[in-house]
Amino acid sequence: MKESFVVEGLGGKRTLVGEIPVRGSKNAVLPAMASSIIFNAPLRLTNVPDIEDVYRMSELLEHLGAKTEKVKKREYVINGHDIKDSVMDEVLSKKMRASIILSGPLLARFKKVTFPHPGGCVIGARPIDLFLSGFEKMGATVDEKKESFVISAPKGLRGANIFFAIPSVTASETFIMAGVLAKGTTFLKNVALEPEITALAEFLVSCGAKIKGIGTPVLEITGTNGKLLTPKIYKTIPDRLETGSFLILAALAGKDVTITHCHPEHIEALTDLLISSGVSIEIAKSSIRVKHTEKSKLKAFNIKTHEYPGFPTDVQAPTVVYLTQVKGESFVFETIFEGRLQFTQDLVKMGADIKLWDAHRATIQGPTPLKGREVEGPDIRAGLALLVAAIIAKGTSTINSIYYIDRGYERIEERFSALGVDIKRVSGE
Ligand code: EPZ
Numbered sequence: 001m002k003e004s005f006v007v008e009g010l011g012g013k014r015t016l017v018g019e020i021p022v023r024g025s026k027n028a029v030l031p032a033m034a035s036s037i038i039f040n041a042p043l044r045l046t047n048v049p050d051i052e053d054v055y056r057m058s059e060l061l062e063h064l065g066a067k068t069e070k071v072k073k074r075e076y077v078i079n080g081h082d083i084k085d086s087v088m089d090e091v092l093s094k095k096m097r098a099s100i101i102l103s104g105p106l107l108a109r110f111k112k113v114t115f116p117h118p119g120g121c122v123i124g125a126r127p128i129d130l131f132l133s134g135f136e137k138m139g140a141t142v143d144e145k146k147e148s149f150v151i152s153a154p155k156g157l158r159g160a161n162i163f164f165a166i167p168s169v170t171a172s173e174t175f176i177m178a179g180v181l182a183k184g185t186t187f188l189k190n191v192a193l194e195p196e197i198t199a200l201a202e203f204l205v206s207c208g209a210k211i212k213g214i215g216t217p218v219l220e221i222t223g224t225n226g227k228l229l230t231p232k233i234y235k236t237i238p239d240r241l242e243t244g245s246f247l248i249l250a251a252l253a254g255k256d257v258t259i260t261h262c263h264p265e266h267i268e269a270l271t272d273l274l275i276s277s278g279v280s281i282e283i284a285k286s287s288i289r290v291k292h293t294e295k296s297k298l299k300a301f302n303i304k305t306h307e308y309p310g311f312p313t314d315v316q317a318p319t320v321v322y323l324t325q326v327k328g329e330s331f332v333f334e335t336i337f338e339g340r341l342q343f344t345q346d347l348v349k350m351g352a353d354i355k356l357w358d359a360h361r362a363t364i365q366g367p368t369p370l371k372g373r374e375v376e377g378p379d380i381r382a383g384l385a386l387l388v389a390a391i392i393a394k395g396t397s398t399i400n401s402i403y404y405i406d407r408g409y410e411r412i413e414e415r416f417s418a419l420g421v422d423i424k425r426v427s428g429e
Contacts, residue, residue, distance in 0.1 A: 002428035004400045005413060007421070009372045009393035014292055016254045016419040022243050022262040023049035023410045024074065024236030028196040030098045031173040032203065032234045033057045036066060036080030037105035038181055039207070040228035045076045047236040052407040056096045063089040064106070081228070086110040090147065094118065096407075097126055097170070103151070104174035107140060108181035109226070112152040122378045124337035130171040134162045138182060159184030159223055167192040167217070167307050173200055179221035180209045180229070188219040194308040195266045199237050206232050240266035242409060243288070244315035245384050247271065248322045249416075250290035251279045251298075252392050257419060258289045269311045270319065273301050277326060300328030300366060305335050317343055317385035323364045324352040325392065332362045343382035346375045350389055350397075372397035380408035387412070391421050400428065 010016075024047035034057070036043040048054055058068040058076070064086065067079040086106040093099040093116050106113040118128060132142045132149070137160040140153035159182050164171055172192045177200075179186030191197065193215065201214045207229040210222035243262040250257035251274055264271065264283045271288065275281050278298045282289040300323060305313040313336040323330040324347060334340045338359040348354050350373050353365040372395030377383025383405040390397030399405075402425070405412060413423045 002400065003402050004398050004426050004428055005387060005390075005402050005405075006424045006426055007372070007387065007390040007397045007399070009370070009390055009395055009397060010253050011394035012295070012369060012392065014253050014255050014295070016250065016421065017256050018419045019258045019260050020246050020415050020419055021260045022238045022246070023047070025196055025239040025241075026051055026053055026408050027098075027169070027194070027241070028199050029054060029236045030057050031101050031170070031177075031196065031200050032236065033061065033076075033078060034101045034105055035177055035200065035204065036061065036078040037083060037102070037109055038080075038177055038228055039231040040081055041231055042077045042079040042081070043231040043234060045078065045234045045236065046074065048074045048076050049236070049239065050074065050410045052403060053096055053098065056092060057098070060089060060092045060099055060102060063092060064102075086113045088113070088115040090116040097121060100128060100131060101170050101174050103131060104178035105181070107135060107151055107153060108157050108178045109228070111154055111156055112150070114148055114150045116148045122342065123339045130164055130166065130168050131174060134171065134175050135178075137162050138178060138186070156226055157182040159186040159221070161187045162189065164188070164190040169194050169197065172197050176201055176204065176211065176219065176221065179223055180204055180211070181226055182221075182223035183225040184223055186221045186223065188221065189217065191217050191219050192307055193217065195237060195240065195263070203232070203234055204229065238262045238266070238286075241312065241314045241381070243267045244270045244312065245318045245388070245409075247274060247288065247290065248315070248318040249388050249391065251293070252322055252325055252388065254290045255292045256289070258287055260287045262286060262288060264288050267315070269309060270315055273303070273311070277301050295325065295367065296327065298326040300326050300330040300364070302331040302333075304333040307336075313337060313340060314381050316340060317382045318388055320344060320354070320362070320364065321347065321385050321389045321392075324354065324366050324368055324370070326366045328366060330364045330366070332364065334360050340382070343378050343385060346373075346386055347389055349373055349375070350393055369394060371395055374398040374400065376400050377402055377404045380404050384409060384412070391416070391423070
Protein backbone atom coordinates (compact mmCIF):
# COMPACT_ATOMS: atom_id res chain seq x y z
CA MET A 1 0.00 0.00 0.00
CA LYS A 2 1.53 3.30 -1.09
CA GLU A 3 1.78 5.95 1.63
CA SER A 4 2.43 9.68 1.33
CA PHE A 5 3.29 12.56 3.59
CA VAL A 6 1.04 15.64 3.45
CA VAL A 7 2.85 18.72 4.74
CA GLU A 8 1.56 22.23 5.48
CA GLY A 9 4.58 24.42 4.75
CA LEU A 10 5.80 27.15 7.12
CA GLY A 11 6.13 29.64 4.27
CA GLY A 12 9.59 30.71 5.36
CA LYS A 13 8.69 31.21 9.03
CA ARG A 14 11.17 29.93 11.61
CA THR A 15 8.97 28.43 14.29
CA LEU A 16 10.33 24.95 15.07
CA VAL A 17 11.24 24.44 18.72
CA GLY A 18 12.20 21.48 20.89
CA GLU A 19 14.40 18.41 20.81
CA ILE A 20 14.82 15.80 18.08
CA PRO A 21 16.61 12.54 18.98
CA VAL A 22 18.90 10.86 16.44
CA ARG A 23 18.47 7.08 16.01
CA GLY A 24 21.08 4.39 15.43
CA SER A 25 22.98 4.57 12.14
CA LYS A 26 21.44 2.62 9.25
CA ASN A 27 24.84 2.31 7.57
CA ALA A 28 26.45 1.02 10.76
CA VAL A 29 23.80 -1.51 11.77
CA LEU A 30 23.43 -3.18 8.35
CA PRO A 31 27.04 -4.49 8.20
CA ALA A 32 26.79 -5.37 11.90
CA MET A 33 23.70 -7.48 11.19
CA ALA A 34 25.59 -9.19 8.34
CA SER A 35 28.45 -9.97 10.76
CA SER A 36 26.09 -12.33 12.64
CA ILE A 37 27.17 -14.91 10.02
CA ILE A 38 30.75 -15.04 11.33
CA PHE A 39 29.84 -15.63 14.98
CA ASN A 40 29.50 -18.97 16.83
CA ALA A 41 26.54 -17.74 18.93
CA PRO A 42 23.57 -15.33 18.69
CA LEU A 43 24.52 -11.66 18.20
CA ARG A 44 22.67 -8.98 20.24
CA LEU A 45 22.41 -5.52 18.67
CA THR A 46 21.17 -2.42 20.51
CA ASN A 47 20.08 1.10 19.45
CA VAL A 48 18.82 -0.45 16.20
CA PRO A 49 16.63 2.01 14.24
CA ASP A 50 13.08 0.97 13.28
CA ILE A 51 13.61 1.40 9.54
CA GLU A 52 12.70 -0.59 6.43
CA ASP A 53 16.30 -1.49 5.57
CA VAL A 54 16.72 -3.21 8.95
CA TYR A 55 13.56 -5.23 8.24
CA ARG A 56 14.92 -6.15 4.76
CA MET A 57 18.29 -7.25 6.19
CA SER A 58 16.43 -9.36 8.79
CA GLU A 59 14.38 -10.97 6.02
CA LEU A 60 17.50 -11.66 3.97
CA LEU A 61 19.19 -13.33 6.94
CA GLU A 62 16.06 -15.36 7.78
CA HIS A 63 15.84 -16.51 4.16
CA LEU A 64 19.39 -17.86 4.58
CA GLY A 65 18.32 -19.76 7.70
CA ALA A 66 19.26 -17.32 10.44
CA LYS A 67 16.84 -16.59 13.25
CA THR A 68 16.29 -12.87 13.85
CA GLU A 69 14.24 -11.67 16.79
CA LYS A 70 13.31 -8.14 17.87
CA VAL A 71 13.59 -8.77 21.61
CA LYS A 72 12.54 -5.25 22.62
CA LYS A 73 12.34 -1.67 21.33
CA ARG A 74 15.37 -1.12 19.07
CA GLU A 75 17.07 -4.33 20.22
CA TYR A 76 17.59 -7.47 18.11
CA VAL A 77 19.14 -10.91 18.62
CA ILE A 78 20.31 -12.57 15.40
CA ASN A 79 21.40 -16.19 15.35
CA GLY A 80 23.50 -16.44 12.20
CA HIS A 81 25.16 -19.60 13.44
CA ASP A 82 22.28 -21.77 12.24
CA ILE A 83 22.61 -20.56 8.64
CA LYS A 84 23.08 -23.56 6.32
CA ASP A 85 22.64 -21.90 2.91
CA SER A 86 24.49 -19.19 1.03
CA VAL A 87 22.14 -18.52 -1.89
CA MET A 88 20.80 -14.99 -1.40
CA ASP A 89 17.16 -14.36 -2.28
CA GLU A 90 16.99 -12.46 -5.58
CA VAL A 91 13.92 -10.31 -4.87
CA LEU A 92 15.00 -9.33 -1.36
CA SER A 93 18.60 -8.64 -2.41
CA LYS A 94 17.53 -6.26 -5.16
CA LYS A 95 15.52 -4.16 -2.71
CA MET A 96 18.63 -2.94 -0.98
CA ARG A 97 22.14 -2.40 -2.34
CA ALA A 98 23.58 -3.09 1.10
CA SER A 99 22.58 -6.77 0.72
CA ILE A 100 25.91 -7.22 -1.06
CA ILE A 101 27.67 -6.90 2.31
CA LEU A 102 26.44 -10.45 3.07
CA SER A 103 28.57 -11.84 0.22
CA GLY A 104 31.85 -11.57 2.17
CA PRO A 105 30.79 -13.37 5.37
CA LEU A 106 28.84 -16.02 3.41
CA LEU A 107 31.70 -16.80 1.01
CA ALA A 108 34.23 -16.84 3.85
CA ARG A 109 32.15 -19.23 5.95
CA PHE A 110 30.47 -21.47 3.33
CA LYS A 111 33.14 -21.33 0.60
CA LYS A 112 30.38 -20.40 -1.86
CA VAL A 113 27.84 -17.59 -2.31
CA THR A 114 25.19 -16.82 -4.92
CA PHE A 115 23.78 -13.32 -5.22
CA PRO A 116 21.84 -11.51 -7.93
CA HIS A 117 23.10 -8.62 -10.02
CA PRO A 118 22.42 -5.86 -7.46
CA GLY A 119 21.17 -3.58 -10.20
CA GLY A 120 21.65 0.15 -10.21
CA CYS A 121 19.27 2.53 -8.55
CA VAL A 122 18.26 6.15 -8.95
CA ILE A 123 21.54 7.46 -7.56
CA GLY A 124 23.73 5.58 -10.00
CA ALA A 125 24.87 2.40 -11.75
CA ARG A 126 26.56 1.12 -8.55
CA PRO A 127 28.84 -1.52 -10.10
CA ILE A 128 30.35 -4.35 -8.05
CA ASP A 129 33.69 -4.76 -9.82
CA LEU A 130 35.62 -4.12 -6.60
CA PHE A 131 33.82 -7.04 -4.93
CA LEU A 132 34.38 -9.51 -7.79
CA SER A 133 38.07 -8.66 -8.24
CA GLY A 134 38.65 -8.77 -4.47
CA PHE A 135 37.13 -12.23 -4.13
CA GLU A 136 39.28 -13.49 -7.03
CA LYS A 137 42.38 -12.14 -5.29
CA MET A 138 41.35 -14.18 -2.21
CA GLY A 139 41.30 -17.36 -4.32
CA ALA A 140 37.64 -17.52 -5.35
CA THR A 141 36.25 -18.07 -8.85
CA VAL A 142 33.46 -15.84 -10.15
CA ASP A 143 30.85 -17.42 -12.42
CA GLU A 144 28.54 -14.77 -13.90
CA LYS A 145 25.13 -16.25 -14.73
CA LYS A 146 22.28 -14.45 -16.50
CA GLU A 147 20.68 -13.10 -13.33
CA SER A 148 23.25 -13.82 -10.64
CA PHE A 149 26.86 -14.38 -9.63
CA VAL A 150 28.07 -17.70 -8.22
CA ILE A 151 31.31 -17.21 -6.33
CA SER A 152 33.14 -20.23 -4.97
CA ALA A 153 36.33 -20.93 -3.06
CA PRO A 154 36.34 -24.69 -2.37
CA LYS A 155 39.57 -24.43 -0.44
CA GLY A 156 38.29 -21.46 1.54
CA LEU A 157 39.37 -17.82 1.17
CA ARG A 158 43.05 -17.07 1.56
CA GLY A 159 44.54 -13.79 2.76
CA ALA A 160 45.41 -11.38 -0.05
CA ASN A 161 46.71 -7.91 -0.80
CA ILE A 162 43.71 -5.91 -2.04
CA PHE A 163 43.94 -2.30 -3.23
CA PHE A 164 40.52 -0.63 -3.66
CA ALA A 165 40.60 1.56 -6.77
CA ILE A 166 37.80 3.52 -5.03
CA PRO A 167 37.48 3.67 -1.22
CA SER A 168 34.12 1.87 -1.34
CA VAL A 169 32.25 1.80 1.98
CA THR A 170 30.43 -1.53 1.61
CA ALA A 171 33.37 -3.15 -0.18
CA SER A 172 35.58 -2.19 2.79
CA GLU A 173 33.07 -3.72 5.22
CA THR A 174 32.61 -6.86 3.10
CA PHE A 175 36.34 -7.58 2.87
CA ILE A 176 37.00 -6.83 6.52
CA MET A 177 34.59 -9.66 7.37
CA ALA A 178 35.96 -11.92 4.61
CA GLY A 179 39.51 -11.29 5.84
CA VAL A 180 38.58 -12.09 9.45
CA LEU A 181 37.64 -15.69 8.52
CA ALA A 182 40.23 -16.22 5.74
CA LYS A 183 43.38 -18.35 6.04
CA GLY A 184 46.41 -16.07 6.43
CA THR A 185 46.79 -12.30 6.40
CA THR A 186 44.81 -9.83 4.28
CA PHE A 187 45.95 -6.29 3.55
CA LEU A 188 43.17 -3.90 2.53
CA LYS A 189 44.48 -0.67 1.02
CA ASN A 190 42.59 2.53 0.25
CA VAL A 191 39.89 1.41 2.70
CA ALA A 192 37.05 3.90 3.26
CA LEU A 193 37.27 5.81 6.57
CA GLU A 194 33.57 6.28 7.35
CA PRO A 195 32.77 5.99 11.10
CA GLU A 196 30.53 3.01 10.32
CA ILE A 197 33.57 1.04 9.12
CA THR A 198 35.61 1.96 12.18
CA ALA A 199 32.67 0.91 14.38
CA LEU A 200 32.46 -2.49 12.64
CA ALA A 201 36.22 -3.16 12.81
CA GLU A 202 36.47 -2.11 16.47
CA PHE A 203 33.51 -4.34 17.32
CA LEU A 204 35.07 -7.33 15.56
CA VAL A 205 38.36 -6.74 17.41
CA SER A 206 36.41 -6.67 20.71
CA CYS A 207 35.14 -10.13 19.70
CA GLY A 208 38.68 -11.44 19.11
CA ALA A 209 39.42 -10.50 15.49
CA LYS A 210 42.97 -9.37 14.70
CA ILE A 211 42.73 -6.10 12.74
CA LYS A 212 45.50 -3.49 12.70
CA GLY A 213 45.28 0.05 11.28
CA ILE A 214 41.63 0.75 12.13
CA GLY A 215 40.73 4.30 11.13
CA THR A 216 43.53 4.45 8.56
CA PRO A 217 43.42 3.64 4.82
CA VAL A 218 45.45 0.43 5.32
CA LEU A 219 44.13 -2.52 7.35
CA GLU A 220 46.08 -5.68 8.21
CA ILE A 221 43.74 -8.54 9.07
CA THR A 222 45.03 -11.87 10.45
CA GLY A 223 42.41 -14.49 9.55
CA THR A 224 41.11 -17.25 11.83
CA ASN A 225 41.15 -19.85 9.02
CA GLY A 226 37.41 -20.40 9.30
CA LYS A 227 37.09 -20.35 13.10
CA LEU A 228 34.00 -18.30 14.04
CA LEU A 229 34.23 -15.45 16.57
CA THR A 230 32.43 -15.26 19.92
CA PRO A 231 30.07 -12.23 19.86
CA LYS A 232 29.90 -9.30 22.28
CA ILE A 233 26.89 -6.94 22.32
CA TYR A 234 26.88 -4.50 19.38
CA LYS A 235 25.77 -0.92 20.20
CA THR A 236 24.81 1.02 17.08
CA ILE A 237 26.45 4.46 16.81
CA PRO A 238 24.20 7.49 16.17
CA ASP A 239 23.28 8.19 12.53
CA ARG A 240 25.43 11.09 11.30
CA LEU A 241 23.23 11.43 8.21
CA GLU A 242 20.08 11.89 10.30
CA THR A 243 22.07 14.44 12.33
CA GLY A 244 23.01 16.31 9.14
CA SER A 245 19.47 16.28 7.78
CA PHE A 246 18.07 17.63 11.07
CA LEU A 247 20.77 20.33 11.15
CA ILE A 248 19.56 21.58 7.76
CA LEU A 249 15.91 21.61 8.87
CA ALA A 250 16.81 23.47 12.06
CA ALA A 251 19.00 25.96 10.17
CA LEU A 252 16.13 26.75 7.78
CA ALA A 253 13.06 26.66 10.03
CA GLY A 254 14.31 26.46 13.60
CA LYS A 255 13.64 28.98 16.33
CA ASP A 256 15.43 26.88 18.96
CA VAL A 257 16.05 23.21 18.11
CA THR A 258 18.34 20.74 19.87
CA ILE A 259 19.46 17.56 18.10
CA THR A 260 20.14 14.94 20.77
CA HIS A 261 21.76 11.47 21.00
CA CYS A 262 24.20 12.33 18.21
CA HIS A 263 27.98 12.27 17.57
CA PRO A 264 28.66 15.90 16.50
CA GLU A 265 32.22 15.18 15.32
CA HIS A 266 30.89 12.65 12.76
CA ILE A 267 29.13 15.46 10.86
CA GLU A 268 31.78 18.19 11.27
CA ALA A 269 32.06 18.70 7.49
CA LEU A 270 28.51 20.09 7.54
CA THR A 271 28.47 21.92 10.89
CA ASP A 272 31.68 23.70 9.89
CA LEU A 273 30.09 24.97 6.66
CA LEU A 274 26.82 25.98 8.35
CA ILE A 275 28.69 27.93 11.05
CA SER A 276 30.70 29.75 8.37
CA SER A 277 27.42 30.42 6.56
CA GLY A 278 26.18 32.25 9.66
CA VAL A 279 23.97 29.67 11.41
CA SER A 280 23.95 29.94 15.22
CA ILE A 281 25.15 26.49 16.34
CA GLU A 282 26.19 25.33 19.83
CA ILE A 283 27.96 21.94 19.91
CA ALA A 284 27.96 19.79 23.08
CA LYS A 285 29.23 16.23 23.66
CA SER A 286 26.19 14.40 22.25
CA SER A 287 23.89 17.20 21.10
CA ILE A 288 23.82 20.20 18.77
CA ARG A 289 21.64 23.26 19.42
CA VAL A 290 20.56 25.47 16.53
CA LYS A 291 19.10 28.85 17.40
CA HIS A 292 17.18 31.36 15.29
CA THR A 293 19.35 33.16 12.75
CA GLU A 294 18.08 35.95 10.54
CA LYS A 295 17.85 34.27 7.09
CA SER A 296 19.11 37.44 5.40
CA LYS A 297 22.38 37.02 7.30
CA LEU A 298 23.06 33.50 5.92
CA LYS A 299 25.68 33.24 3.19
CA ALA A 300 25.95 30.83 0.28
CA PHE A 301 28.82 28.33 0.10
CA ASN A 302 30.10 25.68 -2.34
CA ILE A 303 30.06 21.95 -1.68
CA LYS A 304 32.13 19.16 -3.19
CA THR A 305 31.18 15.72 -1.92
CA HIS A 306 34.07 13.53 -0.80
CA GLU A 307 34.74 10.33 1.09
CA TYR A 308 34.84 10.70 4.90
CA PRO A 309 35.86 12.95 6.58
CA GLY A 310 35.01 15.14 3.57
CA PHE A 311 31.52 16.43 2.82
CA PRO A 312 29.18 13.38 2.82
CA THR A 313 27.29 12.65 -0.39
CA ASP A 314 24.38 11.53 1.80
CA VAL A 315 23.74 15.06 3.10
CA GLN A 316 24.24 16.72 -0.28
CA ALA A 317 20.52 16.72 -1.10
CA PRO A 318 19.29 18.41 2.13
CA THR A 319 22.17 20.91 1.86
CA VAL A 320 21.10 21.83 -1.68
CA VAL A 321 17.70 22.78 -0.20
CA TYR A 322 19.51 25.01 2.30
CA LEU A 323 21.52 26.67 -0.49
CA THR A 324 18.30 27.60 -2.35
CA GLN A 325 17.33 29.70 0.70
CA VAL A 326 20.51 31.71 1.33
CA LYS A 327 21.72 34.80 -0.47
CA GLY A 328 24.18 34.29 -3.30
CA GLU A 329 25.38 31.76 -5.84
CA SER A 330 26.64 28.34 -4.77
CA PHE A 331 28.24 25.53 -6.73
CA VAL A 332 27.59 21.84 -5.99
CA PHE A 333 29.98 19.15 -7.23
CA GLU A 334 28.62 15.64 -6.51
CA THR A 335 31.71 13.50 -7.05
CA ILE A 336 30.50 10.13 -5.72
CA PHE A 337 27.30 9.21 -7.60
CA GLU A 338 26.17 10.22 -11.08
CA GLY A 339 22.45 10.31 -10.30
CA ARG A 340 22.36 12.24 -7.05
CA LEU A 341 21.48 15.63 -8.48
CA GLN A 342 18.41 14.41 -10.42
CA PHE A 343 16.11 15.37 -7.53
CA THR A 344 16.88 19.07 -8.11
CA GLN A 345 14.29 19.09 -10.91
CA ASP A 346 11.61 18.72 -8.22
CA LEU A 347 13.08 21.64 -6.30
CA VAL A 348 12.98 23.74 -9.48
CA LYS A 349 9.26 22.88 -9.81
CA MET A 350 8.85 24.24 -6.26
CA GLY A 351 10.51 27.52 -7.29
CA ALA A 352 14.24 26.96 -6.76
CA ASP A 353 16.76 28.48 -9.18
CA ILE A 354 19.09 25.54 -9.92
CA LYS A 355 21.05 24.97 -13.11
CA LEU A 356 22.28 21.41 -13.72
CA TRP A 357 25.47 21.54 -15.87
CA ASP A 358 25.86 17.75 -16.01
CA ALA A 359 25.17 14.71 -13.81
CA HIS A 360 27.72 15.89 -11.26
CA ARG A 361 27.56 19.71 -11.21
CA ALA A 362 24.91 22.29 -10.37
CA THR A 363 24.75 26.02 -9.67
CA ILE A 364 22.19 27.46 -7.24
CA GLN A 365 21.02 31.07 -7.00
CA GLY A 366 19.37 32.01 -3.70
CA PRO A 367 17.24 32.96 -1.98
CA THR A 368 14.09 31.77 -3.76
CA PRO A 369 10.77 31.18 -1.97
CA LEU A 370 9.47 27.63 -2.46
CA LYS A 371 5.87 26.68 -3.19
CA GLY A 372 4.27 23.46 -2.00
CA ARG A 373 3.80 20.75 -4.67
CA GLU A 374 3.17 17.05 -5.18
CA VAL A 375 6.49 15.23 -5.58
CA GLU A 376 7.89 11.67 -5.62
CA GLY A 377 10.64 10.71 -3.20
CA PRO A 378 13.34 9.26 -5.54
CA ASP A 379 15.80 7.89 -3.00
CA ILE A 380 16.37 7.88 0.75
CA ARG A 381 18.32 11.14 1.00
CA ALA A 382 16.55 13.09 -1.77
CA GLY A 383 13.26 12.01 -0.22
CA LEU A 384 14.24 13.62 3.06
CA ALA A 385 15.50 16.70 1.22
CA LEU A 386 12.14 17.14 -0.54
CA LEU A 387 10.41 16.74 2.82
CA VAL A 388 12.55 19.57 4.25
CA ALA A 389 11.72 21.67 1.16
CA ALA A 390 8.01 21.00 1.71
CA ILE A 391 8.29 22.05 5.36
CA ILE A 392 9.83 25.44 4.51
CA ALA A 393 7.65 26.03 1.41
CA LYS A 394 4.46 28.08 1.28
CA GLY A 395 1.33 25.95 0.93
CA THR A 396 0.60 22.24 0.97
CA SER A 397 2.92 19.51 -0.38
CA THR A 398 2.34 15.83 -0.92
CA ILE A 399 5.35 13.54 -0.98
CA ASN A 400 4.55 10.18 -2.53
CA SER A 401 6.28 6.78 -2.29
CA ILE A 402 7.67 7.57 1.14
CA TYR A 403 8.88 3.98 1.48
CA TYR A 404 12.27 5.45 0.55
CA ILE A 405 12.18 7.84 3.49
CA ASP A 406 11.07 5.02 5.80
CA ARG A 407 14.10 3.05 4.57
CA GLY A 408 16.46 5.45 6.31
CA TYR A 409 14.49 7.49 8.87
CA GLU A 410 12.49 5.96 11.72
CA ARG A 411 8.91 7.33 11.85
CA ILE A 412 10.21 10.76 10.80
CA GLU A 413 6.76 12.34 10.91
CA GLU A 414 6.54 11.74 14.68
CA ARG A 415 9.86 13.42 15.36
CA PHE A 416 9.19 16.33 13.00
CA SER A 417 5.67 16.84 14.45
CA ALA A 418 7.22 17.11 17.92
CA LEU A 419 9.15 20.17 16.66
CA GLY A 420 5.96 21.79 15.36
CA VAL A 421 5.90 20.56 11.75
CA ASP A 422 2.40 20.01 10.33
CA ILE A 423 2.93 16.61 8.68
CA LYS A 424 0.57 13.63 8.23
CA ARG A 425 1.18 10.12 6.91
CA VAL A 426 -1.72 9.20 4.60
CA SER A 427 -2.40 5.89 2.87
CA GLY A 428 -2.65 6.05 -0.89
CA GLU A 429 -4.83 3.93 -3.23
C1 EPZ B 1 27.61 3.36 1.01
O1 EPZ B 1 27.17 2.84 -0.21
C2 EPZ B 1 26.36 3.86 1.73
N1 EPZ B 1 25.45 2.74 1.97
C3 EPZ B 1 25.69 4.93 0.87
O2 EPZ B 1 24.56 5.43 1.59
C4 EPZ B 1 26.67 6.07 0.65
O3 EPZ B 1 26.08 7.03 -0.19
C5 EPZ B 1 27.95 5.52 0.00
O4 EPZ B 1 28.50 4.46 0.80
C6 EPZ B 1 29.01 6.59 -0.18
O5 EPZ B 1 29.32 7.14 1.07
C7 EPZ B 1 25.70 1.92 3.01
O6 EPZ B 1 26.67 2.08 3.74
C8 EPZ B 1 24.72 0.81 3.23
P1 EPZ B 1 30.46 3.07 -2.33
P2 EPZ B 1 28.19 1.99 -1.12
O7 EPZ B 1 30.75 1.65 -2.71
O8 EPZ B 1 29.16 1.28 -0.29
C9 EPZ B 1 31.64 3.13 -6.85
C10 EPZ B 1 22.29 5.88 1.95
O9 EPZ B 1 21.48 6.69 1.48
N2 EPZ B 1 31.83 1.66 -6.80
O10 EPZ B 1 31.30 3.70 -1.28
O11 EPZ B 1 27.37 1.22 -2.10
C11 EPZ B 1 30.19 3.54 -6.69
O12 EPZ B 1 29.50 3.43 -7.93
C12 EPZ B 1 23.26 5.15 1.03
O13 EPZ B 1 22.38 5.58 3.18
C13 EPZ B 1 32.41 1.04 -7.91
O14 EPZ B 1 32.71 1.67 -8.91
O15 EPZ B 1 28.94 3.15 -1.89
C14 EPZ B 1 30.32 4.97 -6.22
O16 EPZ B 1 30.51 5.80 -7.34
C15 EPZ B 1 23.12 5.59 -0.41
N3 EPZ B 1 32.60 -0.31 -7.87
C16 EPZ B 1 31.61 4.94 -5.39
O17 EPZ B 1 32.26 3.71 -5.72
C17 EPZ B 1 32.28 -1.06 -6.77
O18 EPZ B 1 32.51 -2.30 -6.80
C18 EPZ B 1 31.38 4.94 -3.89
O19 EPZ B 1 30.42 3.95 -3.65
C19 EPZ B 1 31.69 -0.41 -5.66
C20 EPZ B 1 31.49 0.95 -5.69
